[in-house]
Amino acid sequence: MEKLPADLQQELLPKHIAVIMDGNGRWAKNQGLPRIAGHRRGASALKELLRCCKDWGIPALTAYAFSTENWGRPAGEVDFLMSLFEGKLRQELREMVDEDVQIQFMGNLQALPKSLQAEIERSVTATQHNRGILFRVATNYGGRQEIVQACRAIATQVQEGKLQPEEIDEVLFKRYLYTADVCDPDLAIFCCGKWLIRKFTLLRRCGRISIDRSFTALCLLISSAIAVLAKSNDFRFGIWDFRLIFQFPIKVILKCIPQSKI
Numbered sequence: 005m006e007k008l009p010a011d012l013q014q015e016l017l018p019k020h021i022a023v024i025m026d027g028n029g030r031w032a033k034n035q036g037l038p039r040i041a042g043h044r045r046g047a048s049a050l051k052e053l054l055r056c057c058k059d060w061g062i063p064a065l066t067a068y069a070f071s072t073e074n075w076g077r078p079a080g081e082v083d084f085l086m087s088l089f090e091g092k093l094r095q096e097l098r099e100m101v102d103e104d105v106q107i108q109f110m111g112n113l114q115a116l117p118k119s120l121q122a123e124i125e126r127s128v129t130a131t132q133h134n135r136g137i138l139f140r141v142a143t144n145y146g147g148r149q150e151i152v153q154a155c156r157a158i159a160t161q162v163q164e165g166k167l168q169p170e171e172i173d174e175v176l177f178k179r180y181l182y183t184a185d186v187c188d189p190d191l192a193i194f195c196c197g198k199w200l201i202r203k204f205t206l207l208r209r210c211g212r213i214s215i216d217r218s219f220t221a222l223c224l225l226i227s228s229a230i231a232v233l234a235k236s237n238d239f240r241f242g243i244w245d246f247r248l249i250f251q252f253p254i255k256v257i258l259k260c261i262p263q264s265k266i
Contacts (some may be wrong), residue, residue, distance in 0.1 A: 005058070005059050007094075008059075008061065010061045014061055015062065017060065017062055018029055018130050018189070018190030018191045019062065019063050019064065019187055019190055020062075020063060020064040020065075020066070020186065020187050020188065020189045020190055020191075021057060021062060021064070021065050021066070021189060021191050021192075022065075022066040022067075022068065022189035022191070022192040022193070023050075023053065023065070023066070023067055023068070023192070024058075024068045024192070025050065025067055025068060025069050026045055026194065027041070027042075028042035028043050028045065028046035030040050030042070030235065031045070032041055032045070032175065037046055039081060040081065040084050040088075043084065043085060043088055044088065047088060047092055050067055050069075051096070053065070054105070054137070054139055056102065057137060058104075058105065058136055058137040059199040062137070063137060063138060063140040063142070064139075064186060064187070064189075065137065065138070065139050065140070066135065066139075066140040066141075066142065066189060067141050067142065068145060069089075069137075069138070069141050069142060069143055070085060070089070070111075070143045070144055070145070071143070071144075071145055071146055072111075072144060072145065072146035072149055073146065074110070075144075075218065081243050083221040086116065086117050089118070089120055089122050089123075089143065090119055090120045092132070093120075093123040093124065093126075093127050094123055097126070097130060097131075100127070100131055100134075101128075101130055101131055101134065101257075102134060103136060104134045104136025104137070105136055105137055106131045106132065106133075106134040106135065106136070106137070106138050106139065107128060107139045107140075108128060108138065108139070108140045108141070109126050109128065109140070109141050109142075109143050110140060110141075110142050110143075110145060110150075110182035111143045111144040111145035111146075111149075111182070111189075112144045112145075113143065113144065115144050116143065116144060124143075129149075136206075137227050138186060140183070140186070142182075145182075150181055153180075154177060154180035157180045158172060158180055160178070167243065169215050176263050177213065221232055234246060
């Protein structure tokens with residue numbers, strides 16, 4: 005178990021962190037490795053990030069792992085990702101149960117391979133009573149897709165006479181989102197220096213960090229970015245642009261330098 009650094013204040017840490025897993029394939033290419041090696045490395049990094057959040061008392065972590073746009077990748081790469089998801093769920097389930105991790109999924113899961121759907125259902129059922137940390141994995145997810153499905157659900161309620169148009173407001177709308185039962189992220193981490201807002205529902209207000217590194221190299225991001233932000237609570241509803249100064253491998257001390265605040 006990794007203890008919270010002494011200079012951080014527990015009450016100022018974010019309650020919910022969202023991370024956009026991106027750049028694994030590019031990282032592998034830069035290392036002279038096949039893209040699938042980057043995806044394997046990214047899965048290991050996510051496990052370390054999850055454990056760090058749990059040890060530090062951060063109640064929720066959401067990982068945007070596979071977007072609706074990712075179906076456009078080469079078929080072989082998509083097949084590998086589906087197989088990787090399924091294998092990791094099967095392999096890590098016992099450990100998640102033992103470490104009190106509750107795992108949930110959001111997105112259009114019906115479009116996933118049947119065998120992966122079965123593993124998802126099994127892992128969700130096995131961990132549903134765990135309370136150590138809520139770990140959400142966005143799979144076949146798109147921010148626009150989520151808004152569309154919420155609109156359709158509300159329209160159906162209106163059509164059936166169960167809801168009046170004037171009753172529709174932001175509070176009601178959010179009840180139809182995938183994350184209706186969890187607080188909005190306090191902090192969203194976008195890897196590779198890109199603001200992939202089309203993959204992230206804009207209704208959710210949060211501080212944002214843009215990182216010029218692949219997700220693969222960021223398993224200790226919490227101990228750097230959060231260390232800076234949690235001292236003053238400035239991450240809340242702010243927009244920060246960060247650059248990390250570090251060398252791979254990932255078991256290093258990360259330095260986080262705020263360049264600007266908008």
